[in-house]
Amino acid sequence: GIQVEQSPPDLILQEGANSTLRCNFSDSVNNLQWFHQNPWGQLINLFYIPSGTKQNGRLSATTVATERYSLLYISSSQTTDSGVYFCAVPGNQFYFGTGTSLTVIP
């Protein structure tokens, strides 16, 4: 199956700081999604981004499919951004990455 690795595994930020989360995948894909898992365990769709760049408020994502990676940018972080961020790609099944656990402190 496809290997999906995320970095860093853990990140602690001061409120207002910016950050970049990375997702590497081992094979060519035609789809990639980013999710935020909130403290209640819910998976929130952030981006469906097979390629290129998308922006949604303080968040943006870029996927470079030919180089097999995607980046999630969080600007001006807020405490509500805390949680685990997952990327996921399709293959024979849908493969989730290992996640980045983000803690934003006031």
Add this chain to the structure above:
Amino acid sequence: EPEVTQTPSHQVTQMGQEVILRCVPISNHLYFYWYRQILGQKVEFLVSFYNNEISEKSEIFDDQFSVERPDGSNFTLKIRSTKLEDSAMYFCASRWTGGWNEQYFGPGTRLTVT
């Protein structure tokens, strides 16, 4: 905005009991999925379902598991005889058409086996 719903939000059961987790996918979606997330770990694929049959399943999805779409709206996951290691969050997801369009996830059911 349409959303995937799941019931119950939390289920506690004793080892060896059967449980049924329920999902209502988005109404015009055709592909349905179940995933599992053991506490502190990543989300793992269990099974995909299309046209009233399983299209793909992982090695986790053994004979203890089954899925069904009993009517036009519900999609269920049954665990026949629960084990302690079945304790996890179970997510249902759906998507619209062929190809790998965006998957929409439900809020999850937290299953605790005691």
